[in-house]
């Protein structure tokens with residue numbers, strides 16, 4: 001890093017030629033003499049502006065991340081007696097852009113959140129901000145989260161935070177972000193953990209971290225034997241092993257009852273022999289364990305299968321890249337001990353359905369956080385982008401789009417918080433039955449909102465919304481990937497139908513218009 005000095009604007013002006021070129025960005029001086037030839041936007045454009053204050057030109061074409069990344073190499077000092085006017089985001093910072101944070105962190109009152117949640121959000125955001133660069137690079141290269149990263153997240157209590165409150169808190173998990181005590185950890189902390197994970201701006205990588213164990217581990221701790229739980233739960237929550245949930249098959253999506261993967265008992269009754277295929281299994285390419293829906297002679301059953309040579313996982317190319325480890329899995333004569341049944345044999349459907357409610361609640365947290373990040377980008381862009389001599393925000397049509405995006409998000413997020421409160425008052429099985437319908441409708445509405453937000457955001461960003469790098473990269477990624485939330489864990493159409501069917505179960509027979 002060059003030694004930092006103070007300069008006058010007159011001094012900077014003298015460095016205005018090829019080979020000796022300085023620029024000013026927000027009262028800070030950058031020597032771009034050797035960088036110019038490497039500049040992705042070309043050298044000439046920089047030489048034309050050398051010696052000048054290029055703050056507006058810079059922020060018109062680059063995200064602030066570019067400056068944060070290059071400043072250690074290029075910054076040589078500051079302008080004497082001037083203060084920067086643009087805030088550089090620091091790891092763990094909360095945004096002050098309207099609606100960029102859930103309302104409690106925008107200064108509003110909440111019946112749900114406390115100081116403990118603020119400590120937690122600050123600390124977990126710092127951890128995730130610290131791996132943002134790695135996440136985004138891995139996303140680009142299709143690399144899964146490394147074992148080292150996974151272990152770090154396990155040891156810091158981040159993985160456990162995304163599983164939520166339960167007997168593992170305190171027993172297995174001693175440390176949580178922000179010094180939150182395991183016994184005070186609640187569903188609102190968990191909600192925050194999912195939201196912060198989704199803010200990484202790398203959808204495939206986010207799911208590479210969490211979409212395996214968050215939905216694959218619950219069948220183990222709700223249905224596994226004590227011995228199985230004692231072995232698998234700490235391994236996964238501390239980041240030493242990875243697990244995923246394998247329900248869907250090439251011919252079976254939301255229609256779980258028609259799965260074909262079979263498990264036949266051996267003659268001595270001690271094992272099952274599993275044969276079949278599973279498709280679109282997130283984290284499957286690198287998972288050590290698989291919570292698998294199979295058909296035994298008694299019906300649909302959940303089984304924990306450990307990876308061995310008879311389990312083959314192949315990567316499926318999806319629209320969000322290979323970091324999520326989305327896979328096609330073949331089980332060929334895999335021998336599984338009967339002790340690995342999760343729940344009761346033939347009662348797997350209930351285990352799956354119970355798990356789905358929490359999975360959908362988690363998907364809502366992630367997609368709503370993604371929508372919020374996109375709204376923040378749109379608000380900032382609309383303020384700094386000038387067209388036809390005006391800022392975008394000065395155009396009523398843009399303000400109208402922002403109003404629509406914000407009101408849709410705030411509505412679903414407030415409903416989400418309400419349902420989270422209901423969860424905190426219910427047992428796992430009450431939650432799975434009483435909240436099945438409301439959570440399905442919330443997921444339906446959250447992904448419809450994401451659809452509209454992705455669409456409006458793309459129109460606001462124009463060409464940048466269809467470009468994988470640069471100002472609109474988050475919008476591009478969101479628009480390309482929000483459909484995962486609208487399809488996985490039950491498609492929008494199934495969610496809407498389920499929500500109304502559940503309501504019909506309690507519809508009063510004596511009620512007439």
Ligand code: HEM
Pocket residue numbers: 023030032039040041042045046049054057058061062063066067070074469470471
């Ligand atoms: C410290 C100074 C600068 C650094 C470190 C820098 C770095 C970069 C980087 C990394 C990109 C690729 C952006 C991406 O794809 O995300 C880029 C693109 C670009 N830069 Fe710079 N830049 C600097 C200053 C400037 C200035 C002063 C201008 C003048 C207007 C400029 C014009 C451009 C243009 C036109 C592009 C291409 C944008 C596009 O593809 O839409 N840059 N720059």
